[in-house]
Amino acid sequence: MVRKNGEWDTTYRFCPEFETIHHLFFTCAAAHYTWSVVGLAIGANSRPSSFMQYFWWISNHIKINRNVQIVDLICYACSFLKYWAGLQAGADGDALLEGDRVLKEEAMKHHHAQAAVDVRRLEGKI
Template sequence: MTIGARSRPGFFAQYFWWISQLLPISRNLQTVGVAEICWVIWKLRIHACFEKKLIRSPAEIVCYSCAFMMYWAGLQSENDQTNLLAGSVALQQEALHHHVAQS
């Protein structure tokens, strides 16, 4: 919803086509984005399975994801770093906006 998407991809090849249509970002950032989402889902699944810390809301996944994006931004070129930080802020604001609407 943040980027105006009306659908979501179902597999990686579709993701790369989908994201290039919606956001004018480098292929590097496209890869960072999908890797970061996969990493967050894996980390939260580990917390749920082994530490019994259940996910309370989809906003929790997005906020955790944004924290990783901010951390990984330091590993990017200056232009990609700026784009990654801006995207993280926009994504987090959108998630928190919808989280409030759910409660």
């Protein structure tokens, strides 16, 4: 989403749908394609259609814990944003790079808190 004249522009640039998190990750044709490629790579014959399904779907195909799943999801999203930024000119590319930066910054806020919990767990304090 891009802020224009003090208001959010929810027009998605790759199709006529409104730009929402759900659309970007699950209902957009680009998302369908991406999940299909990921599914082929991990041996899945379906693709997730929500975050809840994603966590079930990935757990059934790759045996990693939920925290690692979330980190992987953020890393893939950032990679996707950076890739598309390279294909866009000017302000559109800059906006995608800003989205990548904000997503990583927000993830790191939560990472430090989760890392502290993991250390306490390893030390047997929880």
